[in-house]
Amino acid sequence: MRSPSTDPSPPAGPPRGRPLPRGLVRAAVAVLLSAQVVALLLVGTYASVEPRVWGFPFFYWYTLVWLVAGAVSLAGATWLLRRGAGRPDAR
Numbered sequence: 001m002r003s004p005s006t007d008p009s010p011p012a013g014p015p016r017g018r019p020l021p022r023g024l025v026r027a028a029v030a031v032l033l034s035a036q037v038v039a040l041l042l043v044g045t046y047a048s049v050e051p052r053v054w055g056f057p058f059f060y061w062y063t064l065v066w067l068v069a070g071a072v073s074l075a076g077a078t079w080l081l082r083r084g085a086g087r088p089d090a091r
Contacts, residue, residue, distance in 0.1 A: 025080050032073040032080075036066050 039045075040063065049057040 025083075029077040029080055032077045036070040036073060040066055 046059055046062040048059065051058055053061045
C-alpha cells in the first residue's frame with residue numbers, strides 16, 4: 001500500500017481555481033431568483049390569448065415556461081451557494 005504523500009490523485013473537495021467573491025455570488029443568486037418574480041409581476045406583457053401553442057392560450061404557456069425557468073434558476077442558485085459554502089471564508 002502506498003503512503004498518502006506519494007499518492008498522485010488530487011485531494012477531494014470543491015473545484016480549484018479562483019473562487020468568486022461572496023458578494024458576486026449572492027448578487028448572481030438574487031438576479032436568478034428575482035427574474036421570474038419580476039417577469040410574472042408585469043401582467044400586461046402576457047395578458048393575452050394569442051399566440052396559442054398546442055391550443056393553450058399565451059397566458060398559460062407563458063407562465064408554464066416561467067415555472068420551468070424558475071426551477072432551473074433555483075437549481076442554479078443552489079449550486080452557486082453550495083459551491084461558495086466550501087470556501088473557508090463563506091458564511
